[in-house]
Amino acid sequence: MPAPLAARLRATAQQLADAGVPDPGVDAELLLGHVLGLGRGELQAAVIRGQEISDADAERLDALVARRAAREPLQHLTGVAPFRHLELAVGPGVFVPRPETEAVVQFAIDALIENPAPAPVAVDLGTGSGAIALAMATEVPYARVYAVERSADAYAWASRNTADADNLTLVHGDLATAFDELRGAVDVVISNPPYVPDDAVPRDPEVRMHDPAQALYGGPDGLDVVRVISRRAQELLRPGGLLVLEHGELQGADIRALLAADGWRAPATHEDLTRRDRATTALRP
Numbered sequence: 017m018p019a020p021l022a023a024r025l026r027a028t029a030q031q032l033a034d035a036g037v038p039d040p041g042v043d044a045e046l047l048l049g050h051v052l053g054l055g056r057g058e059l060q061a062a063v064i065r066g067q068e069i070s071d072a073d074a075e076r077l078d079a080l081v082a083r084r085a086a087r088e089p090l091q092h093l094t095g096v097a098p099f100r101h102l103e104l105a106v107g108p109g110v111f112v113p114r115p116e117t118e119a120v121v122q123f124a125i126d127a128l129i130e131n132p133a134p135a136p137v138a139v140d141l142g143t144g145s146g147a148i149a150l151a152m153a154t155e156v157p158y159a160r161v162y163a164v165e166r167s168a169d170a171y172a173w174a175s176r177n178t179a180d181a182d183n184l185t186l187v188h189g190d191l192a193t194a195f196d197e198l199r200g201a202v203d204v205v206i207s208n209p210p211y212v213p214d215d216a217v218p219r220d221p222e223v224r225m226h227d228p229a230q231a232l233y234g235g236p237d238g239l240d241v242v243r244v245i246s247r248r249a250q251e252l253l254r255p256g257g258l259l260v261l262e263h264g265e266l267q268g269a270d271i272r273a274l275l276a277a278d279g280w281r282a283p284a285t286h287e288d289l290t291r292r293d294r295a296t297t298a299l300r301p
């Protein structure tokens with residue numbers, strides 16, 4: 017029998033809260049909206065109008081709520097992750113893009129916009145879903161963007177997400193060696209590399225159980241991939257080119273020291289909106 021949406025929304029939020037889901041009210045709205053084909057605002061309006069949910073939709077919702085209560089990431093259930101102005105297809109095998117990264121990309125986009133070259137060049141090392149690369153390619157449409165991903169599963173998601181971007185070249189390979197043809201010609205290198213220390217297993221089940229290990233862990237101190245990027249970015253960037261690295265909140269000082277030891281100019285760490293160290297930039301000498 018059709019039931020009022022409002023009651024169903026409350027019950028769903030409670031079920032998710034009982035399962036320890038961090039934002040149960042938001043997730044309940046997004047899951048119900050997903051089932052009904054409505055955005056969050058549209059769903060809220062439907063609730064206010066006293067709309068009902070059919071038995072078939074209620075059944076679909078039950079299945080999704082059970083999976084979310086078992087801590088499958090919301091984005092795997094809806095199949096999409098918002099990122100800046102984009103909606104990226106995501107699912108098992110690819111790192112779900114995070115809100116923090118939206119702000120990190122701004123350093124790269126600003127540098128591309130400020131660059132007087134008619135077609136500035138950017139490289140995204142370890143592109144995952146393609147989030148960073150596609151944001152740069154669409155927000156600076158005259159830039160030429162290159163992205164590399166080593167995981168076959170993640171590469172397939174990135175391929176799907178970036179298929180329509182004519183100014184973006186995606187390759188399946190290793191960031192340590194990719195794009196030899198661009199040596200000395202790149203204006204911006206950006207990366208959100210794996211940076212979690214091997215023994216710092218994340219607490220959130222969504223991350224621990226569903227983000228791929230090769231997207232998370234970066235060796236004993238979390239900086240193994242950063243060391244590789246520091247060397248590779250020096251080869252790729254032109255003198256004066258910008259390196260942008262996302263990292264964990266406690267890694268800023270170590271990364272500045274590592275970059276300074278490798279000869280980078282002006283390493284600087286930047287806070288995110290919660291005042292946590294989140295990104296370090298440096299210039300190629």
Ligand SMILES: C[S@@+](CC[C@H](N)C(=O)[O-])C[C@H]1O[C@@H](n2cnc3c(N)ncnc32)[C@H](O)[C@@H]1O
Pocket residue numbers: 111112113114117141142143144145146147148164165166167170189190191192207208209210211230231232241
């Ligand atoms: C933390 S995820 C970031 C993904 C995406 N850039 C984002 O911000 O959402 C790191 C990504 O780097 C990839 N990766 C790790 N080591 C790599 C390597 N040596 N070469 C290429 N990609 C690598 C992982 O597979 C993963 O997709």
